[in-house]
Amino acid sequence: MPIDKIALEKAIKRAIPVSHLEIEDQSSGCGESYAIVLVFQGKTTLARHRFINELLKDQIAQMHAFSQKTYTPEQYEALQEQQEQK
């Protein structure tokens, strides 16, 4: 069953305040492969990933591929600066 982008976005936003969220459907329309970038406060990278894995458990189980980049606001800011410098 395809997962749609809006459902993913809703599920995330309902659960946590994210300061930045990008959802990219990499499946060319079949809804089975997503890559997301999100920024929220959380202890460690592993903890943040686990949180999202748990949150989107049902959706991930139905997908073929799922990839996440999960930053804290500080990390994301540093990353943006780095990219600007390049």
Place this chain on the structure above:
Amino acid sequence: MFRTTLRSSVQLLSRRAPSTILRTQGTAYRYLTQEARSQIQKAIEASPVVLFMKGTPDQPQCGFSRAVVQILEMQGVPPEKLKAYNVLADPELRSGIKEFSDWPTIPQLYVNGEFVGGCDILLGMHQSGELETYFESKGIIPKLEELADDAAAPSSNSDASKAP
């Protein structure tokens, strides 16, 4: 002759498939048996670096698994410290490891029995330089200073390597 063998094996497969699938899914979601759990526990302690992947390091069967193998190579993780398990060869392991680690995807990396993460985490750690420090602190790869010391004193180094 070939056709009949082919047909019978196909029939055999299709007859077996539904029950096998049901069974593995059942174990996957709720009931990771104590035995399976202890087997996995043994597996992650078998080597300092343990990777659960699709395919083998020489022939990865998935882009995410390939990426992790390449990262480990680039980090200079010695092959004798790495043990890789092909989850495609073992459906029970494939579902069991997901529940064991509480992690929905493959590949999964363990270092000294500790779960590190999957492809996204390793890639992020690799790019930020965190992974190198991590491997150094876990004694998987030699620290940079040690390498520099060795290079500075090559004669003592060769003596050391001869000593028992």
